[in-house]
Amino acid sequence: MDLRFTEEENAFRDEVRSFFRTEIPAEIRRKVSEGRRLSREDYVISQRILNARDWAVPHWPLEWGGQPWTPIQRYIFTEELLQAAVPLPLQFNCYMVGPVIAAFGSEEQKKRFLPRIANLDDWWCQGFSEPGAGSDLASLKTRALREGDFYVVDGQKTWTTLGQYADWIFCLVRTDPTVKKQAGISFLLIDMKTPGITVRPIITIDGRHEVNEIFFDNVRVPIENLVGEENKGWDYAKFLLANERTGIARIGLSKERIARIKRLAKEVPVGTGTLWDNRDFRARVASVEIELKALEITQMRVVATQSKTGSSKPDPASSILKIKGSELQQTTTELLLEAAGPYALLTGDQIGAGPNEPPGGFDWVDAAAPTYFNNRKVTIYGGSNEIQRNVIARAILGL
Amino acid sequence: MNFDLTPEQMLLKDSIDRLIASRYSSLEKREAYRKEPLGFSEAIWAQFAELGLLGLPFSEEDGGFGGGPVETMVVMEALGRGLSLEPYLTTVVLGGGFLRHAGSAEQKAAYIPEIVVGNLKLALAQTERQARYDLADIATTAEKTDRGYVIDGQKSLVLAGDSADLFVVSARTSGEQRSQYGVTLFLVDANTPGISRRTYSTQDGGRATEIEFSGTIVSTDAILGPVDGGYPFLEHVIGETIAALSAEAVGAMESLHQLTVEYLKTRKQFGVSIGSFQTLQHRAVDMLMALEQARSMEMYAAMMVGSDNADERRSAISAAKVQINRSARFVGQEAVQLHGGIGMTMEYIGAHYFKRLTMIESLFGDTAHHLHQVARVGGLVAAA
Numbered sequence: 206m207d208l209r210f211t212e213e214e215n216a217f218r219d220e221v222r223s224f225f226r227t228e229i230p231a232e233i234r235r236k237v238s239e240g241r242r243l244s245r246e247d248y249v250i251s252q253r254i255l256n257a258r259d260w261a262v263p264h265w266p267l268e269w270g271g272q273p274w275t276p277i278q279r280y281i282f283t284e285e286l287l288q289a290a291v292p293l294p295l296q297f298n299c300y301m302v303g304p305v306i307a308a309f310g311s312e313e314q315k316k317r318f319l320p321r322i323a324n325l326d327d328w329w330c331q332g333f334s335e336p337g338a339g340s341d342l343a344s345l346k347t348r349a350l351r352e353g354d355f356y357v358v359d360g361q362k363t364w365t366t367l368g369q370y371a372d373w374i375f376c377l378v379r380t381d382p383t384v385k386k387q388a389g390i391s392f393l394l395i396d397m398k399t400p401g402i403t404v405r406p407i408i409t410i411d412g413r414h415e416v417n418e419i420f421f422d423n424v425r426v427p428i429e430n431l432v433g434e435e436n437k438g439w440d441y442a443k444f445l446l447a448n449e450r451t452g453i454a455r456i457g458l459s460k461e462r463i464a465r466i467k468r469l470a471k472e473v474p475v476g477t478g479t480l481w482d483n484r485d486f487r488a489r490v491a492s493v494e495i496e497l498k499a500l501e502i503t504q505m506r507v508v509a510t511q512s513k514t515g516s517s518k519p520d521p522a523s524s525i526l527k528i529k530g531s532e533l534q535q536t537t538t539e540l541l542l543e544a545a546g547p548y549a550l551l552t553g554d555q556i557g558a559g560p561n562e563p564p565g566g567f568d569w570v571d572a573a574a575p576t577y578f579n580n581r582k583v584t585i586y587g588g589s590n591e592i593q594r595n596v597i598a599r600a601i602l603g604l
Numbered sequence: 605m606n607f608d609l610t611p612e613q614m615l616l617k618d619s620i621d622r623l624i625a626s627r628y629s630s631l632e633k634r635e636a637y638r639k640e641p642l643g644f645s646e647a648i649w650a651q652f653a654e655l656g657l658l659g660l661p662f663s664e665e666d667g668g669f670g671g672g673p674v675e676t677m678v679v680m681e682a683l684g685r686g687l688s689l690e691p692y693l694t695t696v697v698l699g700g701g702f703l704r705h706a707g708s709a710e711q712k713a714a715y716i717p718e719i720v721v722g723n724l725k726l727a728l729a730q731t732e733r734q735a736r737y738d739l740a741d742i743a744t745t746a747e748k749t750d751r752g753y754v755i756d757g758q759k760s761l762v763l764a765g766d767s768a769d770l771f772v773v774s775a776r777t778s779g780e781q782r783s784q785y786g787v788t789l790f791l792v793d794a795n796t797p798g799i800s801r802r803t804y805s806t807q808d809g810g811r812a813t814e815i816e817f818s819g820t821i822v823s824t825d826a827i828l829g830p831v832d833g834g835y836p837f838l839e840h841v842i843g844e845t846i847a848a849l850s851a852e853a854v855g856a857m858e859s860l861h862q863l864t865v866e867y868l869k870t871r872k873q874f875g876v877s878i879g880s881f882q883t884l885q886h887r888a889v890d891m892l893m894a895l896e897q898a899r900s901m902e903m904y905a906a907m908m909v910g911s912d913n914a915d916e917r918r919s920a921i922s923a924a925k926v927q928i929n930r931s932a933r934f935v936g937q938e939a940v941q942l943h944g945g946i947g948m949t950m951e952y953i954g955a956h957y958f959k960r961l962t963m964i965e966s967l968f969g970d971t972a973h974h975l976h977q978v979a980r981v982g983g984l985v986a987a988a
Contacts, residue, residue: 338737487983491978491979491984499898502901502903502904505898513652525893550612598885603865
């Protein structure tokens with residue numbers, strides 16, 4: 206039993222750490238760290254820098270740009286990336302549709318899409334959830350009717366993150382309404398420029414436009430855009446969701462946020478000292494750090510098991526990582542809110558003309574509450590934490 | 605980075621697991637051991653000696669088997685799973701720890717072989733009524749005379765103090781009452797004149813002793829480690845003890861969680877097993893998460909306890925104790941609730957796990973104490 210990385214792993218860590226901190230523009234990393242909105246261009250610039258180094262999709266099969274890394278190296282890579290406040294390569298591209306096409310797509314689909322997915326030449330979004338299909342995803346109703354060489358798609362998707370930037374959407378659609386609900390679903394790739402698609406913004410509680418509703422009205426999709434077999438889409442979706450859960454603990458992100466909160470707390474005046482001198486505040490921070498350390502070791506245990514068994518099969522323990530990791534992300538945003546104190550009230554929107562001074566004397570407080578509000582999502586998406594508990598109860602406890 | 609046991613450690617685990625599974629297979633057996641004269645089974649203690657467990661952490665040249673913190677973790681986990689009453693923690697981890705780190709060659713030669721064969725038991729006489737968790741708060745004095753030292757004072761909560769043959773006693777040889785400097789450790793034979801003991805049973809089925817030293821004379825040979833320089837040893841050995849106690853807690857939580865899940869599967873109400881109810885399923889999952897978080901910190905403590913960096917080691921141990929305490933409380937309370945009425949009874953083994961876990965929380969620093977230790981030094985993550 207040994208916590209330490211090998212010499213090679215330490216060298217690898219130093220290499221990726223210095224790359225992230227020197228090659229990815231500081232302005233982009235600052236936005237990530239402060240919880241500011243990234244532009245489409247920010248995502249593209251950052252991912253292309255990674256891709257030029259062959260690091261945008263290290264977890265993909267080798268022939269499509271993957272790296273022959275061990276699970277430990279992958280873990281180090283992601284943790285260092287998050288701690289450096291580098292935007293994760295676009296999730297929908299690199300962790301969702303890419304691996305599905307690589308695993309189940311045709312050769313032609315792989316050649317056509319995978320390089321563009323890795324380089325963010327095409328921006329993908331996810332068409333899974335519907336107004337009536339959230340946790341019960343398999344009850345989705347968007348239908349695709351076969352007409353000659355086309356599927357005709359009608360229905361509505363929702364919670365489509367960053368769909369406003371998307372060139373393509375990968376959708377779960379119902380191709381057979383007569384069988385058990387899981388058995389009539391297909392996985393379809395749809396060009397967002399196809400006539401009949403409407404994108405409507407949903408403004409979330411942080412006041413931002415992050416998610417969308419997408420309407421499909423008589424949208425004609427060529428049959429070569431079907432992934433794998435018709436009516437096997439549910440299997441591919443399960444594969445995708447399991448991938449999504451791995452590495453969802455975002456320990457590096459929480460660490461980065463805690464480090465920042467400590468720095469900010471040393472700048473916030475309280476009485477004759479600062480917030481950091483407050484014993485109770487420090488204890489609350491320490492409390493979160495301890496749980497985070499425990500989760501970090503838990504994640505390392507999962508990674509160590511993966512590298513020992515050589516299995517890339519998702520571990521049910523990854524559900525634990527998702528639950529605890531998302532809860533801790535939320536707790537760190539509570540600390541941020543607390544650090545801002547009463548100034549958390551202020552937005553960055555100054556009414557009327559005049560110089561745009563930092564609100565309330567601090568240049569960071571206006572992002573505190575939106576970060577807190579926005580992070581309520583992390584225990585909902587990727588399979589809500591209640592669904593994750595169902596998974597653990599069944600798969601690990603046998604209940 | 606790996607979390608595997610070596611083949612030798614696996615063998616150790618197998619043998620201790622087998623022993624505990626057979627000797628502690630029921631609450632009735634445990635009750636019988638508890639009613640023996642010393643409050644535990646001397647036959648099991650002899651088996652520990654046969655298996656080499658009592659010599660585990662001592663170096664081979666001192667007559668032991670050269671085990672480290674991971675070996676201790678393996679043993680303590682098993683003892684926790686079985687709710688063992690034997691004074692392993694006090695004799696081998698605590699007492700043994702002081703001998704290993706502070707003992708002179710003569711002291712090691714005199715005592716370690718006796719521990720290894722099961723003839724000698726130790727206890728730490730450290731806590732005083734006013735001290736709570738402050739290791740430096742020592743009012744007991746040791747005054748130098750021409751014949752050695754004269755010890756006067758009262759020690760509290762000496763775990764397994766009635767069965768101990770030899771005490772490690774902390775006493776003040778200089779400095780103010782709460783000063784770290786000026787603490788000296790002594791090895792004191794339990795039969796030395798001027799020692800009186802009052803022994804109580806503890807809430808978890810063990811025993812603890814109140815000891816009064818009045819004019820107790822010990823020779824200079826009894827000094828353990830440097831005069832006035834005992835505090836760093838206290839802190840280091842108690843750190844190792846917290847790591848070991850964490851393993852015991854994880855073993856106990858693991859058993860209690862298993863019992864609870866089994867109960868959910870077998871107990872029927874409304875015509876179905878109660879484990880089919882989602883509320884109870886989710887609570888059992890939350891218990892599992894608390895257990896796994898505790899297990900991670902148990903391993904972290906075992907791997908950090910040998911660190912040469914004292915600050916890093918202290919923070920790691922305190923962090924581990926906070927997590928262990930919180931998980932222990934959560935798992936214990938939830939287990940009682942999910943069992944319902946039966947979880948409230950002395951006839952049910954699950955209740956005894958709950959009681960032991962509750963007492964572990966308050967041993968060697970409670971949650972608030974250790975949380976403050978971590979907070980005081982600025983936490984675990986460096987500020988940006």
